[in-house]
Amino acid sequence: MGALLVKTVTAAYGQDSLKVVVAEKGDGILSLLRKQGVNPYDHYDDFIAMNADNLRDSIHLYAGRKYIIPKVDTVEVVQTLQGKSRQIKEVKGVDYAIFGKKHATVIPKSERLKGNVYYLVSGHGGPDPGAMATYAGQKIAEDEYAYDITLRLAKELISHGAMVYIIIRDENDGIRDERILKIDHDEVAYPDKTIPLNQVARLKQRVDIVNRLYRKHRGKYQRLIVTHVDSRSRGQNIDVFFYHHEKSKNGKKLAESIHKTFQEKYKKFQPNRVYSGTFEDRSSLYMVKKTHPAMTFIEIGNIRSKKDQRRILDPDNRQALAKWISEGVLRDYEK
Incomplete structure (x- = not known):
């Protein structure tokens, strides 16, 4: 730079x-x-x-x-x-090693989420990098960008007093400000479980971890946020989408709150662009169907689209996405 x-x-x-x-x-x-x-x-x-x-x-x-x-x-x-x-x-702030040396310190902003518990799951990881693409002659992987946004979101929520569990974690990465995030396969599932290669086993492991923690914190305000980067056809750029379980009123409210925040941000900061992202039922998704906390499943852009790559690869954009999601979370809780 x-x-x-x-x-x-x-x-x-x-x-x-x-x-x-x-x-x-x-x-x-x-x-x-x-x-x-x-x-x-x-x-x-x-x-x-x-x-x-x-x-x-x-x-x-x-x-x-x-x-x-x-x-x-x-x-x-x-x-x-x-x-x-x-x-x-x-x-004074508190240091969290998971965010990396440069970003370890969390400065408290408020106690608006004090007592609340949030489970954050970034898509894929370990033996499964998720969707792959090429940018500037280098390979990029979905799991690295979903994880970076998730860490940024975790830091925002903690700054408002929340208890946050980062379910898929890489102790070496931390929050990164590079455009090209190096691909590795050393992610584990909370606290230090090896991530299975089989897709169903991998999803079941995450569900079991979240549901076990949910039982542990029974009686507290608990929410789950799953973050993926989409992988549709190469030329198709998309907006940010939010999914929930059709029978979960609280899950729908969470998805709607974040969706509404994105609508407002686009209207304010990108008035010449129409926001086409939606929030809708997607009960067929394994994580949506099997987990106990009210939750939203977020798909952020299309890693194979050149337009969406600019959104995902820019660290400023990843920070903005995390900030907007956190504002939607605050809106959900306080309403």
């Missing part, structure tokens, strides 16, 4: 004087904020709101244009009576 230009100017935004920087070719929203010392995950939406009219597809930067950087008020400086020393008070 290109480095930011050193030159900065200030701009008025409301009553505050904010920094403005010029983006170079290769810069994305995450790297732009990170280089300015701003937590990109806490201030991603603020940045988009401030720069909405200056973004391509509402989420990409234009090289050579100026962008407003959100003001960060996370550190309070208090002088002593003598004025000789300063006490620094800052928000």
